[in-house]
Amino acid sequence: MASLKDLRNRIASVKATQKITKAMQMVAAAKLRRAQSAAENARPYAERMAQVLGNLAANLTPGADTPRLLSGTGQDRTHLLLVCTAERGLCGAFNSSIARLARDHARRLMAEGKTVKIICVGKKGNDILRRQFRDQIIEVVDLRGARQLGFEHAEAIAQNLLKRFESGEFDIATLFYSRFRSVILQIPTAQQIIPAEIAPAAEQTATDAIYDYEPGEAEILASLLPKNLTVQILRALLENAASEQGARMGAMDSATRNAGEMIKKQTQIYNRTRQAMITKELIEIISGAEAL
Amino acid sequence: MATFQFDLVGPERVLYSGQVDAVQLPGSEGEMTVLPGHAPVLTTLKTGILVITEGPQHGKRVLVRGGFAEINATALTVIAERATPIEELTPEIIDRDIEAAELQYDATEDYDKRREIEGHIAQLRESKVTLSF
Numbered sequence: 001m002a003s004l005k006d007l008r009n010r011i012a013s014v015k016a017t018q019k020i021t022k023a024m025q026m027v028a029a030a031k032l033r034r035a036q037s038a039a040e041n042a043r044p045y046a047e048r049m050a051q052v053l054g055n056l057a058a059n060l061t062p063g064a065d066t067p068r069l070l071s072g073t074g075q076d077r078t079h080l081l082l083v084c085t086a087e088r089g090l091c092g093a094f095n096s097s098i099a100r101l102a103r104d105h106a107r108r109l110m111a112e113g114k115t116v117k118i119i120c121v122g123k124k125g126n127d128i129l130r131r132q133f134r135d136q137i138i139e140v141v142d143l144r145g146a147r148q149l150g151f152e153h154a155e156a157i158a159q160n161l162l163k164r165f166e167s168g169e170f171d172i173a174t175l176f177y178s179r180f181r182s183v184i185l186q187i188p189t190a191q192q193i194i195p196a197e198i199a200p201a202a203e204q205t206a207t208d209a210i211y212d213y214e215p216g217e218a219e220i221l222a223s224l225l226p227k228n229l230t231v232q233i234l235r236a237l238l239e240n241a242a243s244e245q246g247a248r249m250g251a252m253d254s255a256t257r258n259a260g261e262m263i264k265k266q267t268q269i270y271n272r273t274r275q276a277m278i279t280k281e282l283i284e285i286i287s288g289a290e291a292l
Numbered sequence: 293m294a295t296f297q298f299d300l301v302g303p304e305r306v307l308y309s310g311q312v313d314a315v316q317l318p319g320s321e322g323e324m325t326v327l328p329g330h331a332p333v334l335t336t337l338k339t340g341i342l343v344i345t346e347g348p349q350h351g352k353r354v355l356v357r358g359g360f361a362e363i364n365a366t367a368l369t370v371i372a373e374r375a376t377p378i379e380e381l382t383p384e385i386i387d388r389d390i391e392a393a394e395l396q397y398d399a400t401e402d403y404d405k406r407r408e409i410e411g412h413i414a415q416l417r418e419s420k421v422t423l424s425f
Contacts, residue, residue: 041305048301048371052334052362151303151374211364214321214335220360223336227373234303 004277007270011263018259024090025252032183032245038149039180039238046235049228053196055211056221067218069225072195073171078115080170081106082161082193084177084236085125086244087144092251094178094186094244099128101188102176106133117170121157121237149241154234161233162226165194177236178243184250186243193232196225294328297367298344300354302375307354308344315368316343317361318415326361326368333363339415341378341422342370353378355419357389378423386420 002010057070083102085095102125106116118133120126121141129137139160143153161173173194179187191197213220298315300308316325318340337359344352359372376385390413397409 038304042303044299044306045301045303045371048299048362048369052360052369052371056334154303210332211362212331212333214319214333220334220336224360231303 002273004270004273007266007273011266011270014259014262014266018256018263021252021255021259025249025256028091028245028249028252032242032249035238035242035245036180039235039242042235042238046231049224049231053224053228056217056224067222067225069165069194069229070196070221073168075171076114078117078170078172079109080161080164080173080194081116081118082157082173082175082233083118083120083122083125083129084175084240085120085122085128086240087123087142088244089124090251091244091248094247095122095124096128097188098176098178099125101190103129103132105174105176105190106136119160122240143237149234149237151230151234154237155230157233158226158230161194161229170194175232175236177240178247180239180242180246183246186247191232191236193229196228296326296328299367299369300342300344300375301369301371303373307372307375307377308352310346312344312346314345315370316345317370318342318356319361326363329365330363330368332365334360335363336360337370337372339412339419341419342372342375353423355381355386355423381423383420386416390416390420 081102083098085098089095102118106118109116116133116136118129118137119139119141120129120137122143123140126137126140141157141160143149164170165173172192175191175193177189177191179189181187295311295313298308298310298312299306314325314327316323317335318338320336320338323340324335337356339357340355342354342356344354346352354372355376355378356370356372357374359370359375361368361370393409393413393416397406397413400406400409
């Protein structure tokens, strides 16, 4: 049986751990608020963009001059998976659930005989996927240096993607991230970004009017599509950041609770052991006195 | 005077939303002023200053860098790639942008791209002068 000193040490160590998890939970809560408002502030932009794009695409007659970002390359041989995860762990199932979704997707595509390429955004996704898809991962984007995720980061990734698309490195790109529904609910999501999925002209707004286009329709579309890509990626990154903090908050909350339970149990054992020793000593003294 | 709904949306936040009298836009085909009842137009924007008139003697100026504007019967929506209200703008920010654009210019060999960046730099310089920095 563990000595009293051992028990005391054990309790002290669990207490220290509890303090750390508690602190991490509070940090995550503070960061969550910021990340959540960033994600919410970015939403109108993405929505407006999708709306305008939808209007534009609906008016456009499909033809040979349709931008390839919209119509695709006409093949689906090579798939690119853009897997966005966190840079840090200790956030519950956040990273692994995104990775699992990407892994299932990749396996299915490979079983169909398609070529799969993976770009990992964030270190953790790379750590998880590296074991199985060593040869498929073509790039890892590190965002650890970024204090505040911004437009520039998304733009850099989008430019990278566009360059690869234009040089014919892939036909279809899918984005993997975690959609932030609430603090306790984050949904791993796969979204096809190239060719762009256009929502069919969302609820015929009162804008049936014929637009004038300045410059031409095709030029606007051509400049809009890369921007749309950036926006979709930015949105994914921001949603991911909020989800990560939410997941970490939940994970740290339950870790703190578990530590509390463990302390209670250990303290009980400690008290019992202490009591047992006192009783034993008393018995020894009394029986010693009786023997006299 | 009649007003119309104007929204200025940046990628990171909504910069302006409200009823306005007029908005002057740096359209890619030239400056244009939008008044209530404007015909529906969809236009791309170049770098320049967007002037919002909220009423007599009331206005706001915002430096936008790329994006596009959608004008329909009831509202004007500007989706700006980057937008900075004049109050938050300092000469250093513009200088940094110019510098970044110049680096980009040096890095590319493509003629069309160079022309584009050249225009961008010129517009940034022009904005700087307009703001009398």
